[in-house]
Amino acid sequence: MSCRADKPEEACGIMGIYAPNDDVSRLTYFGLHALQHRGQESAGIAVGDGSSVVAVKDMGLVTQVFDESALSALTGFVSIGHTRYDTSGGHNSWEAAQPHLSTITDEMIALAHNGTLINSLFLRRSLIELGVTFRSSADSEVAAKLIGYFTQESHHMREGIRRTMELIEGAYAMVLITQDALYAFRDPHGVRPLVIGRMPDNRGWAVASETCGLDIIGAEYYRDVEPGEVIRIKGTGDKDLIIEQAVPAQKHALCIFEYVYFARPDSVIDGLNVYQARDAMGRRLAKEAPVEADTVIGVPDSGVPSAIGYAGASGIPYMEGIVKNRYVGRTFIQPTQTLRERGIRLKLNPLSSSIAGKRLVVVDDSIVRGSTSRQLITMLREAGASEIHMRVVSPPVSWPCFYGIDTQAQDDLISATMSVEEIAEHIGADSLAYISYEGLLSCMTGRHSSHCTACFSGSYPIMVSEKQQEASFCDSMQPQWWPQESRGMNALF
Numbered sequence: 001m002s003c004r005a006d007k008p009e010e011a012c013g014i015m016g017i018y019a020p021n022d023d024v025s026r027l028t029y030f031g032l033h034a035l036q037h038r039g040q041e042s043a044g045i046a047v048g049d050g051s052s053v054v055a056v057k058d059m060g061l062v063t064q065v066f067d068e069s070a071l072s073a074l075t076g077f078v079s080i081g082h083t084r085y086d087t088s089g090g091h092n093s094w095e096a097a098q099p100h101l102s103t104i105t106d107e108m109i110a111l112a113h114n115g116t117l118i119n120s121l122f123l124r125r126s127l128i129e130l131g132v133t134f135r136s137s138a139d140s141e142v143a144a145k146l147i148g149y150f151t152q153e154s155h156h157m158r159e160g161i162r163r164t165m166e167l168i169e170g171a172y173a174m175v176l177i178t179q180d181a182l183y184a185f186r187d188p189h190g191v192r193p194l195v196i197g198r199m200p201d202n203r204g205w206a207v208a209s210e211t212c213g214l215d216i217i218g219a220e221y222y223r224d225v226e227p228g229e230v231i232r233i234k235g236t237g238d239k240d241l242i243i244e245q246a247v248p249a250q251k252h253a254l255c256i257f258e259y260v261y262f263a264r265p266d267s268v269i270d271g272l273n274v275y276q277a278r279d280a281m282g283r284r285l286a287k288e289a290p291v292e293a294d295t296v297i298g299v300p301d302s303g304v305p306s307a308i309g310y311a312g313a314s315g316i317p318y319m320e321g322i323v324k325n326r327y328v329g330r331t332f333i334q335p336t337q338t339l340r341e342r343g344i345r346l347k348l349n350p351l352s353s354s355i356a357g358k359r360l361v362v363v364d365d366s367i368v369r370g371s372t373s374r375q376l377i378t379m380l381r382e383a384g385a386s387e388i389h390m391r392v393v394s395p396p397v398s399w400p401c402f403y404g405i406d407t408q409a410q411d412d413l414i415s416a417t418m419s420v421e422e423i424a425e426h427i428g429a430d431s432l433a434y435i436s437y438e439g440l441l442s443c444m445t446g447r448h449s450s451h452c453t454a455c456f457s458g459s460y461p462i463m464v465s466e467k468q469q470e471a472s473f474c475d476s477m478q479p480q481w482w483p484q485e486s487r488g489m490n491a492l493f
Contacts, residue, residue: 011192011255011262011404012098012114013038015081015213016175018182018233019204025074027206027217028081032062034216035209037264038114039085042097046110048179049076053108057082057097078182078233080175082112095136102144104151104160109178111147113140114209115171115192116404118464123167143168147176161185161230162246170462171255171403173225175207181234182207185246189253189461190227191403191452193269196241198222204236210267224270227252253452253461257405259444260394261302261365272446275305280443281393281435282309282363289433290314291361291389295354297321299364299376306393307363316361321354321380348376356384366394367423370414374427381428390429395437395456396420402464403452 013035017024028045043065044057056074058065062083082098099110117123120139127145128134134141143164151160161176161183171191176183184207186194197206197219206219214221225231230246255262258269265275282305296318298307311318325347360380367373367390377388396415410416414423424432437456444451454460 011038011209011258012085012112013083013209013213014112014114014173014175014194014207015209016079016112016177016182016184016207017199017204017217018078018236019199019206020077020236021203022077022199023071024077024079025071028079029062029066029071030216031206031208031213032081032083034212034264035083036062038209038262039083042084042094043082044084044097044099044112045071045074045079045081046099046101046112046177047074047076048078048110048177048181050180053101053110053177053179055099055101055110057094057099059094059097078177078180080110080112080177080182096138098138098140100136100138100141100144102141102148104148107178109144109148109176111140111144111174111176113138113143114173114194114404115187116402117142117168117172118170118402118462119168120170139170140174143172143174144176157181157183158230158232158242158244158246162244165228165230165247173209181232183230183232184225185230186225186227188228188247188250189452190249190448191253191255191461193254193258193263194225196222196225196231199236202236205233205241207231210263210269212264212267215266221268251461252448252450254446254448255403255405256440256444256451256453257366257394257455260440265302265305270446270448272444277443277445278302278305278365278393279309279312280445281440282306282311283313284439284443285363285391285393285433285435286310286313288436288439289391291391291431291433293359293361293387293389295319295321295358296361296363297355299362300324300348302365303363303393306365307361310361310363310391314361319354321351321360321362322376323349323351325349348379350379350383352383355380357386358384359387359389360385361389361391362429363391363393365392366397367392367414367427368397369412370423370427373429377428387430388428390424390427390432392432392434393440395434395440397455399455399458401455402460403454403462405455 015028015031025047042059043062046055056070099112101110117139120142124142146164147160150163151157172187173192173194197214200218228247228249232242259277263274267274296307296311296316298304398415400410452461
C-alpha cells in the first residue's frame, strides 16, 4: 500500500477579472485566497494593461508568493490568477506554475487551467515535431500553444480557442487573457466548475472556479459557464460579455467530489449549496448505517457538515472532537521520518475532554488509501475513545481518476484491494460503513442530475484508452487535421 496521503489531492483554482476602474491584481489576490483550498503548491497572477501582459508566479501559498511590491508591479485592467496542485507533468517547479505565458505573433497571452488533458502528450509531441519548444511538462502549456497556433491561422482568438477545444480531451476549465480581453471556457462535459460574476456597480466581470471566489471580492453570481462554452469579456456592460457554444455539450459530468471534498462549503455549484449537499449526505448515511453511540464528530473541514447532518438525523449529539491547525499548509520544510510517522498531528489533534470514554461516530468525506484514517483512529484511541465507528459520506473509491485528481494508480486505492470489513480491521475501527452509491446521488439536487462518478463506478464519461490509463496521456495515431508542414509555427511560440 502506498504511503501517499489518504485524501484525493486538490484540483486547481482559477480566477479572472475584467474591471478597468479597479485594482485587478489585488482583487485577484483576494480571490485566490478564497480558492487556496484547491491548490497549495504554487500561485500566480497575470495582468493585461492594454499594451502588454505581465505575470508574477512562484512556488508556495498565495501569501508566500505575493507582497505589496509584487502586486504594485501588476498594473492593468484585466487579470487571471491560479493556485496549483500538480495534476499532470509530475514536476513541482516554477516552470510548471501558472499562468502560462505564450505569444501569438507579437502579442502575449496568459492561460490558467483547472483539470487534466488526457491527450496532451500526443499533442505535445506533434508540436515538438513542428519545432515548438516547451518550458514545462504541464498540459496547460500545450493548450496555450495550440490556441496560439489556431489563432494565428484564423486571426480570431475565439476561433483559436474553439478549434483547440475540438482537439483537447479531458477535464478543463480555463481562463485566458490578452492585453485587453478576458476569455473563459469549459470542457464539453463540465467536469470542473466555472462561474461568472458581476462586479459591484456594474464595474466589470469576474470568473472563478467557485462562487466563494466571487463572494470575497463582492461580485454577484451571474451564471455558470456551461459545458462547451467559451466567453469573451472586453468591456463592463452586458453587451461586452459574449457567450458562444464553441463545441457541443456532452452528457453533464461535473466531478461529484466537488461536493464531497474539494469545494468550500459556502460555495454554490450547479445551483446546489455545498454545505447543504454535505448535510444531506450525513442525514442519508445516518439512515443507511445507524449505530449506537454517544457522540458524533466530524473530520475537519469537509466532514463536519456531514457529521452535523448525521447527528441531526440519528439523534446522537454532535460535538467537536478534532481540532484542526488551520495554519499548516504545504511546506518546503520536510519532517524527518520519525516526525513524518506522527505527521497527522501537525494538522489534527483530538479534543480529549469531548471523547474520553465515549462511543464515537466519526464522519469523514472519503477514504482513499487508508493511512490517515488509521492514524486518526489510533489518535482517538489514545485520547480515550471506547468505541470508534467510521462513517464515510462517499462510496468506496475503487477506480483511478484521469481528470485532475491524484488517484491514478488503482493499487494505491484501499477499496480496490480490500473488503469493507478488511478496511475496518486495517484502520482499527470497530465498524465501518460507506454511503451507498444511490444514496450519494440522491443528495445531488442541483440543476443537472448526472455527475462524474468514475472513481466509485468505473464508468468514465470521457473515454480513457489503456495507454492513457498507463500514462494519463493519449499516444494514438496522428489526427487528420495536423499540418504536414510547420508553416512557421516555431516563430509563433
